Amino acid sequence: MSIRVRFAPSPTGYLHVGGARTALFNWLLARKSGGTFILRIEDTDEARNTEAAMNAIFEGLSWLGIDWDEGPQKGGDYGPYFQSQRRSIYDAYFKKLEEAGRVYFEANGAARFKFSREAITIPDVVCGDIRFAPTEEPDMTIRRPDGGYIFHFVNVVDDIEMGMTHVIRGEDHISNTWKHIDLFRALGHTPPRYGHIPLLLNPNGSKMSKRDDGASIDSYIQAGFLPQAVFNYLCLLGWTPKLEGETFSAQQAVELFDISDVHHSNARFDMTKCTWVNQQHLRLLDDADLVAYARPWLEKAGITPGSDDAYIAHTLNSVKEKVSLASEFPSWVHFFFTEDFAFEDEVMTKLKANAQAPKLLAALQSGLQATTDWSEAGLGDAVTKVAASEGVKAGALMPLLRFSLSGQTRGPDVKVMMVVLGQERSIARLGRAAALLA
């Protein structure tokens, strides 16, 4: 039988990173087995649902590359995929449960499910069998006085109706799962296989909350992460692929995934390592992807990159191995896109403190003017030559060049900068720096 799994978020906030990882493991299981991944929106709590939260779910999952086979925007044979539209189905199942003698009502109209009070074992593909003794908890409410159904009930009904074979969800549900199994049986159905995955903790070791850095998927988009890097890092918190190294693609993850390899213990989130993973993926980008990745960030920073993709790629490649996030690109390459860039205070201070600067800049201008080989090698020779004639070390000229060409103390390799800028612009910039000192 083909595997059917689902991600069933409720649209009450943003897409939480823990939820995204739950979706991810379900998706991996489906893709690995050639099964079906379903997105179901659990919007039974009308007061708390928002349109924005709904969109955050769609956008977040799509951004991560987690596509669903059935669900909102996709349709499918088991719809509707919004619980708010499945009222009549729940009514029918509720009636069935009533007929089975498993429902009774409180004075105010709330309906409770009468537990079987038998020992129940959860067959868990991650943790192994988990046994619960007959419960002493009060019977659980499954319908409110206003007629609205409670999560436990609709969740089970939909898993029956939608033919779920596996339910992969957070470990925080373990203590509820026996109740769900009880419901399945009361409704005359065999429960699915469960798999409870460990929780995501913040660096302090407690459950990730809204305030925590990186709690919402949107924050990664805003911070300039690559989706494949976040995908990669999320996998790593809870599962280790049998692979050399720690960076891998979604495709590799699908090939290597095995639900029984998922870890049993909670993991703390580490933004530093997540950023490192992003750096690794950033290096893998080809020119076209690199430009597409960085362009929005350049524009957001007020840079006009223009339409010369080859030139943009040159500028980005000059710092590709020095940055970790797309949001860092503007500060590293902005001077490539305007002749009117600002000089950092520290740069001006250092230039002014160097009594020889005007003389050396003039020498560099004429030396570079005479250079016929405008390549990294040729420029190296040219700088050495100027240094020799001026009686200084070449190392003393490099900062002057860097400052003049970029206005910054930190940036791409000096020779690479000159190659990217070209002869004319490079020399003009030396002139501009000299003028600033005059």
Added chain:
RNA sequence: GACCCCUUCGUCUAGCGGUUAGGACACAUCCCUUUCACGGAUGCGACACGAGUUCGAUUCUCGUAGGGGUCGCCA
């Protein structure tokens, strides 16, 4: 309080009875570098504790402690 899950370097982890307990991030030092970075090398650093099983336990069992979770007319 009851029940459930978990426990290897600071963090993420490898390990599925015999290993000098391996890797990654972070950190430190050194090297490379005419500039800025990257990179390379080395170092630091862990089996929660106590019993038991065994010729032999990080690994299996039990207990204790610690961490996390659930016990809603939230999902």
